[in-house]
Amino acid sequence: xxxxxxxxxxxxxxxxxxxxxxxxxxxxxxxxxxxxxxxxxxxxxxxxxxxxxxxxxxxxxxxxxxxxxxxxxxxxxxxxxxxxxxxxxxxxxxxxxxxxxxxxxxxxxxxxxxxxxxxxxxxxxxxxxxxxxxxxxxxxxxxxxxxxxxxxxxxxxxxxxxxxxxxxxxxxxxxxxxxxxxxxxxxxxxxxxxxxxxxxxxxxxxxxxxxxxxxxxxxxxxxxxxxxxxxxxxxxxxxxxxxxxxxxxxxxxxxxxxxxxxxxxxxxxxxxxxxxxxxxxxxxxxxxxxxxxxxxxxxxxxxxxxxxxxxxxxxxxxxxxxxxxxxxxxxxxxxxxxxxxxxxxxxxxxxxxxxxxxxxxxxxxxxxxxxxxxxxxxxxxxxxxxxxxxxxxxxxxxxxxxxxxxxxxxxxxxxx
Numbered sequence: 001x002x003x004x005x006x007x008x009x010x011x012x013x014x015x016x017x018x019x020x021x022x023x024x025x026x027x028x029x030x031x032x033x034x035x036x037x038x039x040x041x042x043x044x045x046x047x048x049x050x051x052x053x054x055x056x057x058x059x060x061x062x063x064x065x066x067x068x069x070x071x072x073x074x075x076x077x078x079x080x081x082x083x084x085x086x087x088x089x090x091x092x093x094x095x096x097x098x099x100x101x102x103x104x105x106x107x108x109x110x111x112x113x114x115x116x117x118x119x120x121x122x123x124x125x126x127x128x129x130x131x132x133x134x135x136x137x138x139x140x141x142x143x144x145x146x147x148x149x150x151x152x153x154x155x156x157x158x159x160x161x162x163x164x165x166x167x168x169x170x171x172x173x174x175x176x177x178x179x180x181x182x183x184x185x186x187x188x189x190x191x192x193x194x195x196x197x198x199x200x201x202x203x204x205x206x207x208x209x210x211x212x213x214x215x216x217x218x219x220x221x222x223x224x225x226x227x228x229x230x231x232x233x234x235x236x237x238x239x240x241x242x243x244x245x246x247x248x249x250x251x252x253x254x255x256x257x258x259x260x261x262x263x264x265x266x267x268x269x270x271x272x273x274x275x276x277x278x279x280x281x282x283x284x285x286x287x288x289x290x291x292x293x294x295x296x297x298x299x300x301x302x303x304x305x306x307x308x309x310x311x312x313x314x315x316x317x318x319x320x321x322x323x324x325x326x327x328x329x330x331x332x333x334x335x336x337x338x339x340x341x342x343x344x345x346x347x348x349x350x351x352x353x354x355x356x357x358x359x360x361x362x363x364x365x366x367x368x369x370x371x372x373x374x375x376x377x378x379x380x381x382x383x384x385x386x387x388x389x390x391x392x393x394x395x396x397x398x399x400x401x402x403x404x405x406x407x408x409x410x411x412x413x414x415x416x
Contacts, residue, residue: 042213106120
């Protein structure tokens with residue numbers, strides 16, 4: 001194959017953008033209509049499922065090929081002068097492609113997308129000093145709403161395509177400065193079979209592994225419990241699971257540090273271009289980082305889901321106070337939440353004799369609201385290891401509650 005992975009990545013991105021243009025004709029960027037419009041496109045529109053599948057897999061393949069091209073250029077030392085501008089533009093394209101895929105999965109309007117938006121809000125609010133202001137700008141209000149989805153949609157269909165076109169134009173211009181004509185046109189003329197094979201691959205993936213759509217999400221609907229992000233953020237997901245109470249460090253600062261390192265490579269490696277033997281520290285460092293990220297991603301995939309963890313439970317099922325059958329769905333969610341976090345090990349729940357004695361009996365009564373504010377409660381329950389260090393309180397396997405579980409527990413403690 002004479003066509004480079006970077007050129008194939010641009011072709012896959014072009015296929016994703018072209019299908020996205022047709023998808024935009026049938027999409028509505030509000031939580032009430034987003035899921036309905038995607039469902040209509042997926043199930044009723046002629047070949048809509050195929051267009052959405054190519055759109056999805058085009059983004060996935062483009063990112064994968066961009067990473068392969070990045071590794072190839074890193075091994076060749078292409079970040080060294082005088083070709084460092086091409087390296088910087090390549091990094092910019094990779095970031096834009098990740099932005100496409102990330103904002104794209106947030107637009108589906110299902111419970112997984114809603115969970116992703118809530119995680120985004122949490123990361124923004126965890127930013128020191130400016131967190132709430134930053135969340136207000138991005139989220140478009142005090143909480144997630146249709147304004148949030150509209151902002152994400154604008155970034156997906158306007159900001160990122162414009163950025164990709166500008167960076168690609170700068171890349172072509174830079175190639176011409178090096179004496180190379182349009183790299184994409186030359187590659188297509190030299191090896192059209194590979195380009196056609198890539199398009200057929202996208203069609204095959206869309207047919208065999210069509211894009212999925214979960215239950216409706218958004219304000220008023222539940223978020224998917226412990227939803228995993230897209231594959232390129234699995235390593236962040238695993239670190240958030242392992243490192244408690246460090247959302248900003250793991251989900252914002254660390255990815256930005258990796259990006260900054262890639263952008264600063266041309267300035268860290270000055271002087272005449274060196275062969276691989278002269279860049280051994282660079283190659284070792286890059287290889288170690290790649291292995292760590294891949295390992296964390298695999299660990300995230302292999303980690304059991306909460307449902308699988310419950311199969312290995314100790315059989316202790318807490319008895320919850322029933323509300324006279326007025327809301328059996330809430331009773332079921334509460335019982336499931338108390339069971340998931342093994343509360344009965346440390347608390348006597350509703351005078352259940354099988355409960356533990358390390359903590360106070362539950363529920364604590366409506367006077368709980370007279371002692372604590374809701375904000376105080378959310379902070380304590382969301383991360384007991386950080387806010388109650390003296391008690392030694394923790395959760396099984398250090399897994400924190402989701403926003404939906406927090407809402408259930410808040411209703412339980414404050415007697416709503």
